[in-house]
Amino acid sequence: MTPAEEIRQQALTLGFSVCHFTDAGLPDEVGARLRNAIQDGHHGTMAWMENRVEQRSHPRALWPEAKSVIMLGLNYGPETDPLTALEHEDRGVISVYAQNEDYHDVIKKRLKQLGRWLIDQYGGEIKVFVDTAPVMEKPLAAQAGLGWQGKHTNLVSREFGSWLFLGSIYTTLDLDADTPETDHCGSCRACLDICPTAAFPAPYRLDARRCISYLTIEHKGTIDAALRPLMGNRIYGCDDCLAICPWNKFAEEGREAKLIARDTLRSPSLATLVQLDDAAFRSLFTKSPVKRIGRDRFVRNVLIAIGNSADTAFLPLVKNRLTDEAPEVRAMAVWAWRCLGGAEDALGHLHERENHPDVRQELTAAAP
Structure with missing residues (x-):
């Protein structure tokens, strides 16, 4: 050889x-x-x-x-189509990877x-x-x-x-190069059309500022209010444009044990995730790439998913996060509270003592 x-x-x-x-x-x-x-x-x-x-x-x-x-x-x-997880609004969707x-x-x-x-x-x-x-x-x-x-x-x-x-x-070795692959996308637009936030200004171009993967992982602080309703229950990354690709009909299930989904991360309960403190977050996401964004940014994402759920049963859990130590969590708790129709008078004490600009912005914003 x-x-x-x-x-x-x-x-x-x-x-x-x-x-x-x-x-x-x-x-x-x-x-x-x-x-x-x-x-x-x-x-x-x-x-x-x-x-x-x-x-x-x-x-x-x-x-x-x-x-x-x-x-x-x-x-x-x-193992299964990642898009089906979007149907369960009381559960969070974590990117397959x-x-x-x-x-x-x-x-x-x-x-x-x-x-x-x-x-x-x-x-x-x-x-x-x-x-x-x-x-x-x-x-x-x-x-x-x-x-x-x-x-x-x-x-x-x-x-x-x-x-x-x-x-x-x-x-530094000079090895025989393989032949480059040609583009087989043809006229297909499935990946462009499925994007919830219209993050593709043109084919082969991605505006990360609208990409849910970027927003939930790389972006710090609060997320643009216009984009939050479009995020659904995606709490870490997004697989929509990958999962819809017709070429996946030839794909096979991965066999690497360390990459096969853990049961606890397949479709985790938003009610459980929103209650995580730092120690519980680190324990749940041991060895996971999710761990690198930290508990505060992650719970911020979870609260956006809860705000999109239309499930008022989440209100007591959201109320607990209104006084969270992390401002990005408090801000998204205010937003989720209003999305779910929480009583406005519950925010009264926050108006009096809140100084962080991101949270104040949410407090003074019109109801979603």
């Missing part, structure tokens, strides 16, 4: 679903698209996207010695194993990356033939649909 064939075989042995190769370079238009998105403000508050743009655009700007990139994919296809352990940890460990084997077999130097460095994994994956970037900007695979975690190994 050629070195590329042996590396691919070893990657599959270690549990990766797919392994392809590409040159450590990207066309100039990839960087141009990134710069245009940043110029338009579509990255929101994610300042890290602005930093080191040149290194994102050109792999050799990050590591001049790199000659090839090994692109790895790990299937995390869900975050329903068990953090994929960064799972994949990085495997990348290091493959990297050590690679050096033992063929020498050279390597660097491994899993979504935590200025690396444009999706364009590299498309160039390596794992799939193509669909109109929702995510990678689509003919074999795995929308459900591939990506990792990369930059290497």
